[in-house]
Structures are given as C-alpha cells and as structure tokens.
Amino acid sequence: MSIKTVSNVVNDHPHVRPAMRERVRAVIDELDYRPNGIGRQLRQGRTGLIALAVPNVTSPYYGELTSTLVTAARARGLTLLVEQTDGEPDREREVAAGFPVRLVDGLVFVPLSMPVAELAQRRDSTPAVLIGEHGEGAGIDRVTIDSVDIGELGTRHLLQIGRRRIAFLGDKQSLRSPVVAERIAGYERALRAHGVPVDPRLSWVTPEWERRHGYDGTLTLMAAHPDVDAVFAANDLLAYGALHALRELGRRVPDDVAVVGVDDVEQSRYTAPTLTSIALDRGVMADLALGLLVDRLAGVEGPPRLLTATHHLEVRESTSGVPVGAVPAGARAAAGA
Amino acid sequence: MSIKTVSNVVNDHPHVRPAMRERVRAVIDELDYRPNGIGRQLRQGRTGLIALAVPNVTSPYYGELTSTLVTAARARGLTLLVEQTDGEPDREREVAAGFPVRLVDGLVFVPLSMPVAELAQRRDSTPAVLIGEHGEGAGIDRVTIDSVDIGELGTRHLLQIGRRRIAFLGDKQSLRSPVVAERIAGYERALRAHGVPVDPRLSWVTPEWERRHGYDGTLTLMAAHPDVDAVFAANDLLAYGALHALRELGRRVPDDVAVVGVDDVEQSRYTAPTLTSIALDRGVMADLALGLLVDRLAGVEGPPRLLTATHHLEVRESTSGVPVGAVPAGARAAAGA
DNA sequence: AGGCTGCCTTCCAACGTTGCAAAGTCAGCG
DNA sequence: CGCTGACTTTGCAACGTTGGAAGGCAGCCT
Structure with missing residues (x-):
C-alpha cells in the first residue's frame, strides 16, 4: 500500500475502503507506528x-x-x-x-x-x-x-475595621511598574475617600515580592513606624513574610496589626492566622x-x-480575628501559644 | 547568494569569506530572518x-x-x-x-x-x-x-525529643505505592529500634497529599487517638493541614503535638510555628x-x-519550639497568642 | 601563459508528511 | 458488452533545512 493511503487512514479521510482501513490499522499497531510530528508540522506550518x-x-x-x-x-x-x-x-x-x-x-x-x-x-x-x-x-x-480597584478594595477593608496607619508593602524603588503604580493609586484613593492622610513613607519598598522580602521589609517598616496598625501586602507571599516578622516582633495579628494580601493562593487558607486576601480568578x-x-x-x-x-475579597483571620473552623474561641486562643 | 550559503553562515561553517559572511548577516538583520526550527529538526531528526x-x-x-x-x-x-x-x-x-x-x-x-x-x-x-x-x-x-531512611530519620527525631505516640499521616488505602511503603517501613524500623510498639492504627490514610487532606486527616486522627503526641506527615502540604487542624483543636505545637514534614519547601520557613522538615535536594x-x-x-x-x-533534616519550631529569628523568647510567646 | 591548488559557493538530495491531481477500479445501466 | 460515473488508491510536489559533492574562481608556481 502507498504511504499516502496510510496518511489518509491516520487522518480519517473519507473515501478509504473499510477493508483497507483495517489493514492499515493492523500494520500501524503491529509496528507501533506514530506519525512524526515534525514532518507533519513542516507540511502544515504549525x-x-x-x-x-x-x-x-x-x-x-x-x-x-x-x-x-x-x-x-x-x-x-x-x-x-x-x-x-x-x-x-x-x-x-x-x-x-x-x-x-x-x-x-x-x-x-x-x-x-x-x-x-x-x-x-x-x-x-x-x-x-x-x-x-x-x-x-x-x-x-x-x-x-x-489593580486600582484591588488597591482600593483592600485598603477600604482595613479602614472599615478601624485601621488608620496602613502601610503598603511592596513598592518598587526605581521603575514603578504599572502593577505597583495601580495598586498604590487605589490604596491612596481609598485613604483620601476616608479622610485619612496619605503618608508616602508608608509605601514600603521591597526588592521583589518573595516571602523573604516581606519578612525583611516588615521588620524594617515596623522599626521605622511602630504605630503602623495594618499592612497591605502587594501579594500573598509578601504577606506570609509579614506575618512571620510580626510574630517574631510579638505583634498580634490582627489585634495589633491587620494584614491583607493579594492573589488568594491555596496556602492563605492554612497560615496562622489565616490570611485575608483578594482573590484573582x-x-x-x-x-x-x-x-x-x-x-x-x-x-x-x-x-x-x-x-x-474579576476579583473579590476573602476575609479571614488576619483582619477579622474570627477563625474559619467551627471551634470555640477559647480553644483557638490556647492554640496560638 | 544561495540558500546554502546562508545556512553556512548561520551554522558558523568554515570556508565562508568574511565579506560574504557580513553581507549575509546584514540581510538576516534586515529581514529579521529566523531559521525555521521545523525544517532544521526534520533534517536533523531532533x-x-x-x-x-x-x-x-x-x-x-x-x-x-x-x-x-x-x-x-x-x-x-x-x-x-x-x-x-x-x-x-x-x-x-x-x-x-x-x-x-x-x-x-x-x-x-x-x-x-x-x-x-x-x-x-x-x-x-x-x-x-x-x-x-x-x-x-x-x-x-x-x-x-x-525514602526508608527519610521515614527513619523523621521518626527518630521525634523519638529523640521524647515522643512515643507518633502518627504517620499520609498512608494510602489501596495500592500502597513505593513512596508510602518505604516511608512507613522506615518509620516502623525507627520505632522498633527505640523499643516503641508499632501501632498500625496510627498509620493514617489520606486520599491524597494536599493541604486539605492533612487537615481532615488530622481532625479525625486526633479524635480517634487523642493521645497522639507527634505527627509525621508524608509531605509538607499534609503538615500544613495538620498544623491548621491542631491549632483549631487547641493543641499546642510542639508542646502537645510535634509535627514533621518532608520536602522542605520554601513555605515551611514561614509557617507559624515554622515546620521541621526533611529537605530533598x-x-x-x-x-x-x-x-x-x-x-x-x-x-x-x-x-x-x-x-x-541526598536529604537532611531541617529542625524548626514545630519540633524544637525554638524560634528561628534572633528575637527574645518572651517576645515570641506573646506573638503566638 | 597554462595548469594546478585551494578556498569559496552552489547544486542536489533527503528528512516525513499531506494537498492536489491523476490514475485505477468497480458496479450499474443502457 | 461497453460506457459512465462514483469511489478508491497512488504519484508528485512541496514545506525549510543541511550534508555531501560538484562547480567556479583566483592566485601561484613553473
């Protein structure tokens, strides 16, 4: 049989007699033949x-x-x-x-x-x-x-639970990329809407958005501005670093400092305390x-x-203080020690 | 010039006169030509x-x-x-x-x-x-x-800090894959070496090794065996679920229950408490x-x-109780509340 | 000046596939 | 019995590249 006939069978072309089709299939199985993708692609250009x-x-x-x-x-x-x-x-x-x-x-x-x-x-x-x-x-x-709305949404939530000294964690020093610029724009818009003064010193620069930068950044931030009562982290990883630093500093979350992240990745349901975050689909x-x-x-x-x-806010313990599970509050307090 | 000459230039063949080489390069830049990978691959078979x-x-x-x-x-x-x-x-x-x-x-x-x-x-x-x-x-x-050694290493560490009712979290019901079988073999070997009886009821089955299975598994495990004083999770994700469940149950880590994971992924340095884990390279x-x-x-x-x-044990708070940072213990105790 | 040598360039074929067109086959019908 | 037409199979070419071989050219030696 000709090569072309095999091609016709493989590609389910019409006008192939059933007997021939069967014969070709048998041989294909026999030889464990697979079409060579490269040849096919060269012909098809894709x-x-x-x-x-x-x-x-x-x-x-x-x-x-x-x-x-x-x-x-x-x-x-x-x-x-x-x-x-x-x-x-x-x-x-x-x-x-x-x-x-x-x-x-x-x-x-x-x-x-x-x-x-x-x-x-x-x-x-x-x-x-x-x-x-x-x-x-x-x-x-x-x-x-x-991202403007994301910045606004997170900040408004922190304002609504009574925070006033809200830091934005994850600014970029040079080259302020649109991501950062937009989130900060939303953050500042929310502050202004609530009549809270914008303090540019609270837009805290981190080199990247990894956990360790959130950790380092929060340590220096809290040292410079001990009155900060909320951290709005540009993403969840920074927030994990922030939670770690705050724990090390003996600041209670959310009682002393509330924390919000962005991305709502799986892990945020499992941190201690669980992390309030803005979920992206x-x-x-x-x-x-x-x-x-x-x-x-x-x-x-x-x-x-x-x-x-679209995006939406997932409120968890790091701003609400309310545990997710169905366990008495007393038990939770003991758990944290 | 011929196609082949272009090919010779692109592939840095010898015997191309510099003048010609330059001319070809100029045209390549001019047209923003890129070799078509498919043709090349078809010829080379890779x-x-x-x-x-x-x-x-x-x-x-x-x-x-x-x-x-x-x-x-x-x-x-x-x-x-x-x-x-x-x-x-x-x-x-x-x-x-x-x-x-x-x-x-x-x-x-x-x-x-x-x-x-x-x-x-x-x-x-x-x-x-x-x-x-x-x-x-x-x-x-x-x-x-x-993995036998991994199972043994983690279990031995828990035994050395005085634990005796050590659960293995992440067994598989049917089809016990080699991963599980080996880790459990190591776990049991370590127990026997320390003269601690092996209780097969403490090899706790989870459907998969995701965070939620660690959470669900730990809730049911602790309900069935409240005397468990350590959880050896088959991977870090299960351990995160376990930490979450224990916190919800009001069990202190590591005081009441110590936890060890396997994989040592980045997040394990940031959980609260930080997670002891076996690092794989x-x-x-x-x-x-x-x-x-x-x-x-x-x-x-x-x-x-x-x-x-190779692999090695990274000891952190979930078994040692000692925080990682350079912060006084008093601060840490307050932080957990 | 002719031939030779050595370097550079071009030509040909092939990789494995499929679209198109031509060739082949067969059944039904006049 | 031959023709027609529909259906099936085959042959050819081309996709873009590169190895190998052949061709071309210039300079040098005699």
Missing part, C-alpha cells in the same frame, strides 16, 4: 506548541496559572512549553524578541519589568497574549485585572488568554483586545 | 524538546522541581514542555505510552500510581528518566531518594535526571542506571 513565559513557576500564583494553562491548552489540542524570565528585563526582551528558532505557534507572556515601549516595537510575528497589568499600550491582546484569566490567542492563530484580525478578569 | 510529566505544577514540591528543570534544560540548550497527570493511573499510562505524535526527544517522568509492570513494558522508544521512588524494576534510568535531582537523559540522547547504551539524591 506545531501545536504554545510558549508560556512567566517570571517563575515556583511562586504559587504563577504555579497555579501555569497549571491552569497547561490544562486549558491540552483541552484545545495545544501543548504548553515553559520559559522562566525571573522578571528580569533582559530575559523578558529575549522572550519578546521571539525564540531564535521559530518553533511555537503562539506566546502567552507575563511581563513584569521590560519597558512597554519595547514591547510595542516587538517585530516577531508570532501571535502573543499578555497577562497582567503590564503592557498597557503595547498593542497586544491582553487579559488583565483592575486564575482559571478565568487562563481561559480568556488562551481564547484570545486561539483566535489569532485562526487568523482573526483586528485591533488589540483587552479583557479584565 | 527537536530539542524534552517533556516533563508531573502530577501537577501547583504543589510547591513539583513546582520547584519544574522550575529547576526548566532552568537546567535551558542551560543545555533544551526546552521543556509540561504535562500534568494529576497522579492518575490513566493519565500516567498515556504519558508512558508516548505522545500520539512523535515530537519530543526525551521524557522526564514522575509517576505515582501506574503499575510498575506496565512501565516496564513501555514500547515507546523515546528515552526517559524517572524521578522518585516509583519505578523500581521498570528498567528505566531513575533518580530517587532513600531538588536542584541536584533535576540536574542528575537531565544528565542521565542527555546521555541517552547522545546515544549512550547500557543497563538502566539508578542515582540517589
């Missing part, structure tokens, strides 16, 4: 591969995002290939410039630090989607979240992003599109 | 792609492993492609059988549940490396850890695994090889 470029896979937030994307991609017959940028501008530039060897059909990119102007001048013709606040005006499809974000990308792969033209995923 | 199949990317342990592998692969000029099995036998079978379309050069696989006999009968000719305890006798290169494991795989890709023949990565 690989079915999508690259995902995130700062890292280790942070719970990006890990959960990656996990969702892997699953969502598979559901659409695509395979995900992972790159890590560590949020460094040069690594992000490499991703934006495209891989030196053309291999993927599309790119899902979470940029953090590279200048948006450079993103906009990207010459690589591979379709891309951005996820996150970074990329306003880059002319690329994007799925984002409303990662599943929806991944799905939306992949949908935008698949459109472009299918040849959909048009101006860059922008979608915004 | 894709430079490595598949990684893990249960998920969300668990800190696998997340950190994935992250390390991505970096290690990149350092060797390979790109990592991620699949998730959720630890389900059928999904693992698919991975073992090979992707329907031949596309990757090699496979790094962390199986958890599929029968080893089936792994051994794998017909796919793509080189593979296994990571973990699962796969003994499959005839495939593997990087593992000594993920970086080394990833490197070893990739080394084995690259050998096979280079055509190295020979019997299956087995490497064992």
Whole structure:
C-alpha cells in the first residue's frame, strides 16, 4: 500500500475502503507506528506548541496559572512549553524578541519589568497574549485585572475595621511598574475617600515580592513606624513574610496589626492566622488568554483586545480575628501559644 | 547568494569569506530572518524538546522541581514542555505510552500510581528518566531518594525529643505505592529500634497529599487517638493541614503535638510555628535526571542506571519550639497568642 | 601563459508528511 | 458488452533545512 493511503487512514479521510482501513490499522499497531510530528508540522506550518513565559513557576500564583494553562491548552489540542524570565528585563526582551528558532505557534507572556515601549516595537510575528497589568499600550491582546480597584478594595477593608496607619508593602524603588503604580493609586484613593492622610513613607519598598522580602521589609517598616496598625501586602507571599516578622516582633495579628494580601493562593487558607486576601480568578484569566490567542492563530484580525478578569475579597483571620473552623474561641486562643 | 550559503553562515561553517559572511548577516538583520526550527529538526531528526510529566505544577514540591528543570534544560540548550497527570493511573499510562505524535526527544517522568509492570513494558522508544521512588524494576534510568531512611530519620527525631505516640499521616488505602511503603517501613524500623510498639492504627490514610487532606486527616486522627503526641506527615502540604487542624483543636505545637514534614519547601520557613522538615535536594535531582537523559540522547547504551539524591533534616519550631529569628523568647510567646 | 591548488559557493538530495491531481477500479445501466 | 460515473488508491510536489559533492574562481608556481 502507498504511504499516502496510510496518511489518509491516520487522518480519517473519507473515501478509504473499510477493508483497507483495517489493514492499515493492523500494520500501524503491529509496528507501533506514530506519525512524526515534525514532518507533519513542516507540511502544515504549525506545531501545536504554545510558549508560556512567566517570571517563575515556583511562586504559587504563577504555579497555579501555569497549571491552569497547561490544562486549558491540552483541552484545545495545544501543548504548553515553559520559559522562566525571573522578571528580569533582559530575559523578558529575549522572550519578546521571539525564540531564535521559530518553533511555537503562539506566546502567552507575563511581563513584569521590560519597558512597554519595547514591547510595542516587538517585530516577531508570532501571535502573543499578555497577562497582567503590564503592557498597557503595547498593542497586544491582553487579559488583565483592575489593580486600582484591588488597591482600593483592600485598603477600604482595613479602614472599615478601624485601621488608620496602613502601610503598603511592596513598592518598587526605581521603575514603578504599572502593577505597583495601580495598586498604590487605589490604596491612596481609598485613604483620601476616608479622610485619612496619605503618608508616602508608608509605601514600603521591597526588592521583589518573595516571602523573604516581606519578612525583611516588615521588620524594617515596623522599626521605622511602630504605630503602623495594618499592612497591605502587594501579594500573598509578601504577606506570609509579614506575618512571620510580626510574630517574631510579638505583634498580634490582627489585634495589633491587620494584614491583607493579594492573589488568594491555596496556602492563605492554612497560615496562622489565616490570611485575608483578594482573590484573582486564575482559571478565568487562563481561559480568556488562551481564547484570545486561539483566535489569532485562526487568523482573526483586528485591533488589540483587552479583557479584565474579576476579583473579590476573602476575609479571614488576619483582619477579622474570627477563625474559619467551627471551634470555640477559647480553644483557638490556647492554640496560638 | 544561495540558500546554502546562508545556512553556512548561520551554522558558523568554515570556508565562508568574511565579506560574504557580513553581507549575509546584514540581510538576516534586515529581514529579521529566523531559521525555521521545523525544517532544521526534520533534517536533523531532533527537536530539542524534552517533556516533563508531573502530577501537577501547583504543589510547591513539583513546582520547584519544574522550575529547576526548566532552568537546567535551558542551560543545555533544551526546552521543556509540561504535562500534568494529576497522579492518575490513566493519565500516567498515556504519558508512558508516548505522545500520539512523535515530537519530543526525551521524557522526564514522575509517576505515582501506574503499575510498575506496565512501565516496564513501555514500547515507546523515546528515552526517559524517572524521578522518585516509583519505578523500581521498570528498567528505566531513575533518580530517587532513600525514602526508608527519610521515614527513619523523621521518626527518630521525634523519638529523640521524647515522643512515643507518633502518627504517620499520609498512608494510602489501596495500592500502597513505593513512596508510602518505604516511608512507613522506615518509620516502623525507627520505632522498633527505640523499643516503641508499632501501632498500625496510627498509620493514617489520606486520599491524597494536599493541604486539605492533612487537615481532615488530622481532625479525625486526633479524635480517634487523642493521645497522639507527634505527627509525621508524608509531605509538607499534609503538615500544613495538620498544623491548621491542631491549632483549631487547641493543641499546642510542639508542646502537645510535634509535627514533621518532608520536602522542605520554601513555605515551611514561614509557617507559624515554622515546620521541621526533611529537605530533598531538588536542584541536584533535576540536574542528575537531565544528565542521565542527555546521555541517552547522545546515544549512550547500557543497563538502566539508578542515582540517589541526598536529604537532611531541617529542625524548626514545630519540633524544637525554638524560634528561628534572633528575637527574645518572651517576645515570641506573646506573638503566638 | 597554462595548469594546478585551494578556498569559496552552489547544486542536489533527503528528512516525513499531506494537498492536489491523476490514475485505477468497480458496479450499474443502457 | 461497453460506457459512465462514483469511489478508491497512488504519484508528485512541496514545506525549510543541511550534508555531501560538484562547480567556479583566483592566485601561484613553473
């Protein structure tokens, strides 16, 4: 039989006589033959591969995002290939410039630090989607979240439980990325709306948003401003570091200092005390992003599109003091010792 | 100029006159040309792609492993492609059988549940490396850890701080995988060595090894056996659940119940109390695994090889009661309330 | 000046697949 | 019995690259 007939069988072409179809299938099983993806792709010009470029896979937030994307991609017959940028501008530039060897059909990119102007001048013709606040005006499809509202929501919650000296943990010294700028804008807006003076010294700079930076940052913050009665951390990891530092300093949470995070990753339901956080819908974000990308792969033209995923506040012990479980308060107090 | 000359320039072949080389480079820049990976790969028969199949990317342990592998692969000029099995036998079978379309050069696989006999009968000719305890006798290169010793080490530590009613959290009901079997073997060996009777009722079954299973498991465990004075969790996530449950129950850690985990992921330095855990060297494991795989890709023949990565105990507050930071004990006591 | 040598460039073929078109087969019908 | 038409199979070409071999050119030696 001819090679082409095999191809017809493998691709379920019509006009193949059942007898022949059976014969070919038998031989395929016999030889354990698999079509060579490379040849197929060369012919079709597509690989079915999508690259995902995130700062890292280790942070719970990006890990959960990656996990969702892997699953969502598979559901659409695509395979995900992972790159890590560590949020460094040069690594992000490499991703934006495209891989030196053309291999993927599309790119899902979470940029953090590279200048948006450079993103906009990207010459690589591979379709891309951005996820996150970074990329306003880059002319690329994007799925984002409303970080101004996130900053406002978290701060308002702290104001409502009576806090007045609220620190924002996770500012950036140089290069204030949109993420930070927006969250701080929301934070300040909420303060003003409540008639609480904005003290710029309480926008506390951390080099990155990892646990240890939250820990170090909170130690120095509390030393400099002992009157701080709430910490609004830019993400959950910083908040974990803050909780650890506060415990070490003997400050009770939330009694002395309340803490709010952003991302609401799984771990936040298990810290002691459990962490109040603003939940972002990662599943929806991944799905939306992949949908935008698949459109472009299918040849959909048009101006860059922008979608915004929703978020909501999950109140837990670090601001309410109320334990999650159905256990008497007395028992809880004893537990903490 | 001819296509082949361009190829020669791109591949740094000798015998290209500098003038011509320059001319070609200029045009490449001009057109922003990139070699099409597919054509190249078709010619060379290799894709430079490595598949990684893990249960998920969300668990800190696998997340950190994935992250390390991505970096290690990149350092060797390979790109990592991620699949998730959720630890389900059928999904693992698919991975073992090979992707329907031949596309990757090699496979790094962390199986958890599929029968080893089936792994051994794998017909796919793509080189593979296994990571973990699962796969003994499959005839495939593997990087593992000594889980018997891990079980023994953790248990001995608990015995040495005076605990006698030590529960093992994370047994599996049916299908006791090698991971569990080995850790429990070590646990029982340590108990016997100390003359402490082995109580099989304290090998507590959990459906999976996620935080919530540790939480649920610990609640039921402590209800059934209130005299338990230590919990040896099969991994850190289970331990976080255990810490949460114990806090809710008003049991002090480590005073009433000491807790030990396995994996020593980043978060364990930040829980309250910080978690004693057995650290596995993920970086080394990833490197070893990739080394084995690259050998096979280079055509190295020979019997299956087995490497064992090291581990060590990180003692923290959940067994020692001693805080990590340089803060007076009095401050710490107040902090916990 | 002719031939030779050595370097540079070009040509050809092949990797494995699939779209298209041509060739082949067969049954039914006039 | 041959023709028509529908259905089935096969052949060819092309996707973009690179190894190997052949071709071209210039300079040098005699």
